[in-house]
Amino acid sequence: MSKITRRRFLAGSAAGGAAIMLTPAKKALAAGSFEGFPDGMGVLVDLTRCVGCRTCEAACNAEQNLPEPAKPFDDTSVFDEIHHGQKRRTTDKAYTIVNRYEPKDSDEPVYRKIQCNHCNEPACLTSCFVNAYKKTPEGAVIYNEKVCVGCRNCMIACPFHIPAYTYHSVLNPVIKKCIFCYDTRLKEGRPPACVESCPQQVMTFGKRKDLMVIAHERIKKNPGKYVDHVYGEKEVGGTGWFYLSSAPFEEVGFDVNLPKKPIIDNVKDFLAIVPIVLTVWPALFTGFHLLATKGKSHGHGDDHSHDEQEGH
Amino acid sequence: MVNASKQLIAGLGVLMLFAVLSASCYAMDYPDEVEIDSLANLYEPVVFDHAMHVDATESCAECHHHTTGTEVINEYCAKCHTGTVEMDAVSCQDCHSADPVSPENLHHPKPGYSYHNDQPNLKAAYHLNCLGCHQEVGGPTGCEDCHVKTEAGDKFYRSGEFAPKEPAHSSEH
Numbered sequence: 001m002s003k004i005t006r007r008r009f010l011a012g013s014a015a016g017g018a019a020i021m022l023t024p025a026k027k028a029l030a031a032g033s034f035e036g037f038p039d040g041m042g043v044l045v046d047l048t049r050c051v052g053c054r055t056c057e058a059a060c061n062a063e064q065n066l067p068e069p070a071k072p073f074d075d076t077s078v079f080d081e082i083h084h085g086q087k088r089r090t091t092d093k094a095y096t097i098v099n100r101y102e103p104k105d106s107d108e109p110v111y112r113k114i115q116c117n118h119c120n121e122p123a124c125l126t127s128c129f130v131n132a133y134k135k136t137p138e139g140a141v142i143y144n145e146k147v148c149v150g151c152r153n154c155m156i157a158c159p160f161h162i163p164a165y166t167y168h169s170v171l172n173p174v175i176k177k178c179i180f181c182y183d184t185r186l187k188e189g190r191p192p193a194c195v196e197s198c199p200q201q202v203m204t205f206g207k208r209k210d211l212m213v214i215a216h217e218r219i220k221k222n223p224g225k226y227v228d229h230v231y232g233e234k235e236v237g238g239t240g241w242f243y244l245s246s247a248p249f250e251e252v253g254f255d256v257n258l259p260k261k262p263i264i265d266n267v268k269d270f271l272a273i274v275p276i277v278l279t280v281w282p283a284l285f286t287g288f289h290l291l292a293t294k295g296k297s298h299g300h301g302d303d304h305s306h307d308e309q310e311g312h
Numbered sequence: 313m314v315n316a317s318k319q320l321i322a323g324l325g326v327l328m329l330f331a332v333l334s335a336s337c338y339a340m341d342y343p344d345e346v347e348i349d350s351l352a353n354l355y356e357p358v359v360f361d362h363a364m365h366v367d368a369t370e371s372c373a374e375c376h377h378h379t380t381g382t383e384v385i386n387e388y389c390a391k392c393h394t395g396t397v398e399m400d401a402v403s404c405q406d407c408h409s410a411d412p413v414s415p416e417n418l419h420h421p422k423p424g425y426s427y428h429n430d431q432p433n434l435k436a437a438y439h440l441n442c443l444g445c446h447q448e449v450g451g452p453t454g455c456e457d458c459h460v461k462t463e464a465g466d467k468f469y470r471s472g473e474f475a476p477k478e479p480a481h482s483s484e485h
């Protein structure tokens with residue numbers, strides 16, 4: 001299915017390039033005036049409660065039918081892993097990961113769960129020139145794999161480095177990320193799998209605006225316990241998942257230099273690159289596509305290709 | 313008038329309760345073992361050595377944070393519940409429900425919900441209480457120090473016989 005869609009897109013892109021190029025400009029305008037959904041759901045993440053048990057990672061893996069991990073989910077040696085000089089990041093096989101930090105003035109390590117923050121005004125969405133992304137009224141930022149052409153604009157645009165790319169899947173390269181368990185849970189009003197699984201209730205699920213009140217109350221009711229800041233209340237225009245911490249946010253891996261406004265301006269700059277993308281990628285994808293059709297007798301099972309091809 | 317007499321009754325209630333509690337806390341019959349099984353799934357039920365914890369703590373209130381014992385550790389609950397039946401609750405699950413975030417409750421909260429919207433669910437009530445203290449006093453803090461995994465647990469965590477078979481070859485970025 002996805003390949004047919006892509007083929008159509010590519011076939012249309014040469015002739016319809018101009019029409020597609022209009023889309024980002026229109027979307028950028030719309031997003032700039034977007035205030036967020038008032039009843040959108042969110043998650044308050046309280047770092048002071050996390051014990052690094054990785055149960056949430058296991059829950060996400062099961063809920064999202066992700067491939068087998070490299071190590072068991074109760075293996076804490078992952079906290080020592082360094083990839084390209086960095087701590088673990090979300091991948092196409094792990095939509096959420098927990099990292100360990102050692103803040104200066106703390107005897108105990110601090111653990112932090114990372115996943116998509118479901119921004120009120122998502123940079124991934126505004127950067128996507130084929131309109132693969134959508135912010136739902138329930139608060140989730142979801143995407144349509146069948147439309148994604150794997151251009152990786154969103155990877156570069158996301159201020160939290162969340163969308164991951166199926167590098168292994170040369171035949172069907174798409175973006176993968178946390179979807180707030182939209183299909184299986186959020187749509188019905190139920191909390192995400194990771195939230196429900198956590199033994200410490202690090203994450204509290206509810207309406208974003210109610211949770212914001214709770215977050216500020218926790219700071220007020222526990223003087224001296226928390227840094228007086230809710231990370232994600234204002235950052236990049238506000239995020240659906242936001243954080244409380246006892247350690248300074250910059251010491252537990254947060255980027256504290258993000259603008260308070262949505263990064264739409266940056267994205268707009270970035271969108272200037274899109275026409276180049278449109279001229280270069282079709283050729284490249286035609287190449288991929290030829291490879292794809294050559295290696296396979298039938299185009300069946302494309303929708304599940306990520307499950308099968310990445311099991312190695 | 314009505315208010316004044318209500319207050320008097322409430323006041324008497326508190327006094328009586330205090331009298332009963334302070335006399336009873338350590339003399340009270342308590343179980344030596346408690347099997348905590350209502351949430352067991354990934355792990356076997358926990359057989360909690362209550363007697364040992366009674367010996368190891370100074371006051372019942374350290375765990376039963378505002379119900380048993382004379383101290384009130386969590387003043388927030390006591391603000392409203394002093395003198396009410398809730399103060400007699402001993403078991404965690406008498407107050408902490410397993411699943412407080414129902415879609416109905418989130419969209420049409422029951423009266424009084426706003427006072428309880430930050431109350432930990434049952435699983436968190438256990439863990440925040442137990443682990444919180446264990447971290448402070450240097451008690452065991454590993455999951456399997458208290459829990460024995462079930463087969464469902466091994467499957468879920470991909471551990472034991474469900475552990476990844478092939479050595480992890482470089483697939484990370």
Ligand code: SF4
Pocket residue numbers: 115116117118119122123124125141157158159160161162163177
């Ligand atoms: S965190 Fe990144 S991927 Fe998630 S909604 Fe925000 S911009 Fe998009």
Ligand code: SF4
Pocket residue numbers: 059060061063064095096115116177178179180181182192193194195
């Ligand atoms: S919300 Fe769902 S998809 Fe996102 S990290 Fe949690 S379990 Fe995974």
Ligand code: SF4
Pocket residue numbers: 049050051052053054055056057098111113197198199200201202203
């Ligand atoms: S399940 Fe909860 S306590 Fe365990 S690592 Fe995840 S967020 Fe932290």
